[in-house]
Amino acid sequence: MLSTVRSLKQNTVSTIVNHVFEFSNVSAYRGGTKVFEGLDLSIRMGESTAILGPNGSGKTTLLKLISREIYPVHADDCRMTVYGRDRWNVEELRSRLGIVSHDLQQNYGVYAKGREVMLSGYYSSIDTWPHQLFSATDIERAEELMRQLGVEELADRPFGKMSTGQQRRFLLGRALVHGPEALLLDEPTSGLDISASFQYLDTVRKLMQQGTQLILVTHHIHEIPPEVTRVIFMRKGRVVADGDKEAMLTSSNVSSLFGCGVELIERNGYYQAVPAG
Ligand SMILES: Nc1ncnc2c1ncn2[C@@H]1O[C@H](COP(=O)(O)OP(=O)(O)OP(=O)(O)O)[C@@H](O)[C@H]1O
Numbered sequence: 001m002l003s004t005v006r007s008l009k010q011n012t013v014s015t016i017v018n019h020v021f022e023f024s025n026v027s028a029y030r031g032g033t034k035v036f037e038g039l040d041l042s043i044r045m046g047e048s049t050a051i052l053g054p055n056g057s058g059k060t061t062l063l064k065l066i067s068r069e070i071y072p073v074h075a076d077d078c079r080m081t082v083y084g085r086d087r088w089n090v091e092e093l094r095s096r097l098g099i100v101s102h103d104l105q106q107n108y109g110v111y112a113k114g115r116e117v118m119l120s121g122y123y124s125s126i127d128t129w130p131h132q133l134f135s136a137t138d139i140e141r142a143e144e145l146m147r148q149l150g151v152e153e154l155a156d157r158p159f160g161k162m163s164t165g166q167q168r169r170f171l172l173g174r175a176l177v178h179g180p181e182a183l184l185l186d187e188p189t190s191g192l193d194i195s196a197s198f199q200y201l202d203t204v205r206k207l208m209q210q211g212t213q214l215i216l217v218t219h220h221i222h223e224i225p226p227e228v229t230r231v232i233f234m235r236k237g238r239v240v241a242d243g244d245k246e247a248m249l250t251s252s253n254v255s256s257l258f259g260c261g262v263e264l265i266e267r268n269g270y271y272q273a274v275p276a277g
Pocket residue numbers: 030031032033035053054055056057058059060061062219
């Protein structure tokens with residue numbers, strides 16, 4: 001029996017994982033709303049991707065499916081693997097991810113102090129708990145990130161007594177502190193002022209250059225880091241276009257996605273949308 005277990009483990013370890021996630025024929029609801037019907041979508045390892053779409057197109061729901069906050073409707077031919085596996089201990093999965101979303105910000109415990117918010121990233125938990133252990137290195141890394149994000153003076157302030165942008169900085173730190181393999185970010189710069197947005201972009205770009213993969217969902221084109229290589233357009237729960245960033249991010253493509261006249265300006269690898277003249 002022991003040797004069987006060992007060989008199973010060895011098989012698992014030696015499996016080469018090619019995709020962060022592979023979804024095939026996935027249908028999913030939020031409350032009573034059917035968001036996806038037979039969605040097919042996958043993202044390969046190392047392929048930093050931005051998913052763009054108008055309000056209500058299903059971007060947040062997609063991230064919730066990846067992080068196992070919601071599950072698809074059962075169907076025999078529905079396949080949904082993350083890092084090559086269809087079953088996960090959710091804590092183990094989330095320890096490989098760094099997640100920032102509006103829901104997290106709304107639902108995060110208001111009494112947790114800034115330092116605890118940061119440290120809770122090591123366990124993907126809300127607040128920290130007495131059974132959780134943190135090494136001196138863990139704590140130093142959290143302190144360093146607070147300095148980088150300009151929030152070290154708020155380390156002892158409860159989350160509920162911070163401004164929206166300050167909360168967001170702490171949640172970004174929480175997503176980065178444990179060195180995740182992939183960042184799942186939902187409109188990460190919402191609520192950040194210009195300086196904090198630039199600091200955030202700088203931090204994320206450095207991580208990407210060191211190999212951290214980004215999966216970004218947003219309608220804010222300016223928050224797409226230059227290192228992103230693939231862009232997916234989503235509308236009404238469907239992928240309507242998908243390709244290399246340079247080919248996808250054109251004024252006419254983005255105008256068509258959002259249904260209004262958009263002129264895209266590219267500078268230093270960043271894009272900015274302005275109303276078409
Ligand atoms: N709790 C809920 N109950 C019912 N319907 C919901 C719920 N949350 C979201 N929806 C619906 O699911 C659909 C997809 O929502 P989702 O939040 O994934 O879109 P999104 O692309 O992230 O939008 P946004 O850009 O506005 O954040 C929308 O039609 C939305 O109204």
